[in-house]
Amino acid sequence: MSRLKTLLLHSLLLLLTPTLVTAAERYISGIPIPLRAEPDPANRQILQLLPVGSKVVTDNKQKNSFSKITTDSGIHGWIPTRYLTENAPTTSAGSGTEQKQVKYELEINRLKGTISSIQQERQIIEAEVQKLKEHIRRVNLEVTTIRGVSSNALELEKENTRLRGERRTEQRKLEVLQQENVALQDRKERNWFLMGALVVLFSLLSGFFLSRLRGGGKRNHSRI
Numbered sequence: 001m002s003r004l005k006t007l008l009l010h011s012l013l014l015l016l017t018p019t020l021v022t023a024a025e026r027y028i029s030g031i032p033i034p035l036r037a038e039p040d041p042a043n044r045q046i047l048q049l050l051p052v053g054s055k056v057v058t059d060n061k062q063k064n065s066f067s068k069i070t071t072d073s074g075i076h077g078w079i080p081t082r083y084l085t086e087n088a089p090t091t092s093a094g095s096g097t098e099q100k101q102v103k104y105e106l107e108i109n110r111l112k113g114t115i116s117s118i119q120q121e122r123q124i125i126e127a128e129v130q131k132l133k134e135h136i137r138r139v140n141l142e143v144t145t146i147r148g149v150s151s152n153a154l155e156l157e158k159e160n161t162r163l164r165g166e167r168r169t170e171q172r173k174l175e176v177l178q179q180e181n182v183a184l185q186d187r188k189e190r191n192w193f194l195m196g197a198l199v200v201l202f203s204l205l206s207g208f209f210l211s212r213l214r215g216g217g218k219r220n221h222s223r224i
Contacts, residue, residue, distance in 0.1 A: 028054040029089040035077035039066035104202040111195040
């Protein structure tokens with residue numbers, strides 16, 4: 001009977017061994033780290049900002065000095081392996097400043113991505129405007145051709161009415177696209193203004209914290 005229990009215990013350990021090997025709890029150390037969708041520091045798709053001391057689970061998948069982890073909220077992503085530690089780190093006084101700096105950088109990157117998307121949308125709309133202008137030109141050419149070729153006044157009038165209707169419809173579409181283009185330009189200018197404000201704010205805060213740190217160092221030196 002004891003031998004049977006021993007066999008069952010060994011079987012259970014064999015079943016649990018892969019889970020123990022492939023999953024391990026770790027903690028974020030050093031500075032707040034952005035959780036990226038791909039193991040690449042240039043990847044701009046940031047899923048979450050992990051503060052120092054956050055508990056994560058690794059599955060031992062590594063690539064380009066990155067490790068794949070899962071957060072407590074179930075989000076999967078990649079972070080640099082060097083910021084993972086087995087023991088929960090103690091937070092320092094400067095971690096708040098570093099976290100704010102990372103947040104500002106993330107916000108600036110997000111605004112840059114938004115501006116890039118707006119520019120792409122504007123290019124698409126401008127291409128559509130050119131297509132509509134070309135279509136209107138062809139419609140006008142058809143009207144001129146029909147007027148010169150058609151000998152039936154009634155049929156000519158019907159065709160002219162149809163073409164005028166198409167022309168008005170295309171003209172309305174053109175006006176709508178032009179309005180959208182103006183709106184996109186306004187959005188672009190607002191985003192640039194917001195990004196500039198964030199950069200100025202980031203510079204002011206960085207200067208403030210640096211002056212505080214330098215001032216603290218001078219006071220400590222004077223006490224010594």
